[in-house]
Amino acid sequence: MAETVPFRSQLLPSLTLILLSILQSDSATSRIIHLPNQSDSKNFTISVIDFGAVGDGVHYDTVPIQTAIDSCPPTTHCRVTFPPGTYLTATLRLKSGVVLDVQRNATILGGTKLEDYPEESDKWYVVLAEEAENVGITGGGEINGQGLRFVKRFDERKNVMVSWNRTGACLGDECRPRLVGFIGCRNVKVWDVKLTEPAYWCLHVVRCVNTSILDVSIYGNFDSPNNDGIDIEDSNNTVITRCKINTGDDAICPKTSTGPLYNLTATDCWIRTKSSAIKLGSASWFDFKGLVFDNITIVESHRGLGLQIRDGGNVSDITFSNINISTRYYDPSWWGRAEPIYVTTCPRDSNTKAGSISNIQFVNITATSENGVFLSGSKGGVLSHLKFVNVNLTYRRWTNYADGLLDYRPGCQGLVNHSTAGIMMEHIEGLEVENINMRWSEDRTGRWNNPLYFRPSTVNNISFLNFHSGLYKL
Template sequence: MESFSTIVVVLASILLIGAESSLAASHPNLEYGPGRLQALNVGEIQDRLVCRVSDFGARGDGIVYDTSAVQSTIDYCAERGGGVVHVPPGTYLTGTIYLKSNITLWVDEGATILGGSNQADFPAQSSRWYTILAEDAENVELTGGGIVAGQGLKFVVEFKEEKNIMVSWNVTGDCVGDECRPRLVGFINCKNVHVWNVFLEEPAYWCLHIVNSDIVSIHNVSIYGDFNSPNNDGIDIESSNNTMIENCHIDTGDDAICPKTEDGPLYNLTVTNCWIRTKSSAVKLGSGSQYDFRNLHFEHLTIVDSHRGLGIQLRDKGNVNNVTYANIKMSTRYYHPSWWGLAEPIYISACNRTPDTAVGSVTYVRYINITIISENGIFLSGLEKSFLKGMEFKNVNMTLVRSTSFPGGYHDYRPGCQGMVAHRMSGLFMEYVEDIWMQKVRVQWKGADVLDWGLPFDFTPSTVHDMHLVDFENTYVD
């Protein structure tokens, strides 16, 4: 291609993942299991080929599709050993773009990759509906300060105050209901992934999806989804290992950070220094839980006006072990009951997805230095055949105060299980819990409208074993 000009510049592309760098430095007493995260490099500082999408005919006017031009640029760069694919300021309307190994997709500040809103813009297989997709790739990077947007509002069939009704592209039958919409950015079976300094906006479905991948760094990423649209999750980490998420801003309707284990185990996940708002769960393990979760650490999070705070939804045979939440400030509130959740700041629910399926175990979960303002209390629910074991609460301060007009008075076991069950509110509800420790826990009830909620603790003695209280305080204030 004689008309194509290239330049070589010095660029640094270094990925450092260090779980201990933030968590262990602040809390040297926190325990870590084997296989802890280590500092790993995507690549050394090196000269890199820069390929401009404009040299391959990309117009960037937001009207004409630039899919072919952007893909040709990526392919050209990849065939020469990789490099930087540069997307200058402009709006680039595309169908699915496929990243390759050793490619940095640099979306400039002022540039937007705009995902198409027609089913023909995406491949036939619904599991590959993404605006940007890397599959079976190594050393891939998305950065540059620009925007990747999904035009999510074009997928709304009916705008509703409580929850939007979304379109379904269920033509072939390989997806159902709300699953039949395109995700925004995906990495499947990848290694050494770096997503940083980029804005991900208005996804039609999940926003950033990491699947069966290893060594992933996500930092300085801002995610904005429509607050009334269901299933527009922020970051879904699925069956992937050695992942660091830090310094991210997530404001979306559905779950903000959602680890899952549908195809394999998930271990060594660290999330730190993030700001979150959602109508669902700020952090939710599950409900997809076919395999184990192990060594997950969440620290220095700010959670604002969310429907749930820190959740674990175990519905399948996988086990949850060694999870730490530390130095977290959160406020949770009621939203319309069509959204799962009832303002629980901390929520663990282990139960069978269906009567014929097995459910795993939840063991050794720690909550350290947690500050809560909430319309509801903590909810811990296991099963007679699957007790929650080894729960620790240390330096937890919870203020219970009403801030909305939603009535409450229920427990929410969804998905599956018992569904919605009428029950009074309480400071801490427990069933089928064993070996729970509470040290320096403060529960404060604020305002006359919380006086009829119930007791600080709500449990049947036969379902709770070995509860230890050290310096527990319960107070009522006007």
């Protein structure tokens, strides 16, 4: 027999009753849901529990959760709340005006089966919003992608991950679902939430305008590849602040695949990664312009600040300021060779061209690293108007991985044997260095005796003011 389930919010006399038949995966019992008309017609709150979600982490709650989302009236600000519990689900789709309120001690748990996700692999997300406005996620709880369930073989060098390409669902070894995606949206806000264990990319913002990401904690297994923290793709007017990202792959990664990326600001963040803490690229078919990264702490990462331009897009007007970096070697199967700063442009392959990089500033940077700064343009894409002001670089070894390699990957020259230098430069037109203090450990390998390395025929118009390099003793 159907039962009537009242909402906890107060009902008004003008209440309109809507009969919703909810068929859960674990029960054929139907429920009549009374949809409230709250006193503030512009603000609306409903709970997934009232729609039949059980939150036991075993039975799928997809239908009641999606029904709750779909029940939000149009032209309102609607919060869909998740009380404490674990809500196993297939893909959830947000719509305009909806904010998921995942409360503390509540977890949205992504399914691990191919049938949990849409047919189109580019829509494989645990939570997805498309062409929506005024959407977001908050509440202090967690969204978990169960990434470790996708590990095919655990390996301390780099885990081997499950790929659904064998089913024909998509190609390549990165054929598995992302965690949270906003595609073609306006006015996105993600705040006060934990995003953990993505099977692939964690938070993906694609072709969006006006996005705020603040007080978000991201954790991905340190040995699993491709579990990027935040990927901002073809999106404009983005702010990232007070985020903590601890993951295996790139942490904050702006990309341009189908259009340019303008006006991105990232501040007050803490990052640890086995790849690049901040990386522009490598998807870089269109321009990047007007990006600011300020007050960032980067610890034990394989690469600190990286520009990896491979597809012909141009980069200009980027500022990195007030950043503290420590970088170290990890297994060379991961891109990166402990560079605190890495600025490169070259063609990915014979079908692409090098883009230009210009007007890049590094101000108030402190780094302790196992390798030097790498600045590399190419014949078709020089680096121009680079500026370093108030930079302290300390070079010393503390891991046992081999050094003496330059890493151009992806594409280009790959890994190249080369002696270590404090700053490696090639294909540069215009470089200003002011107030630089470079310190070297006394290293018995003899590799630590070259503060600057450059080919004069490719480096022009450089200026050094108050540059100091010297040894220090541990």
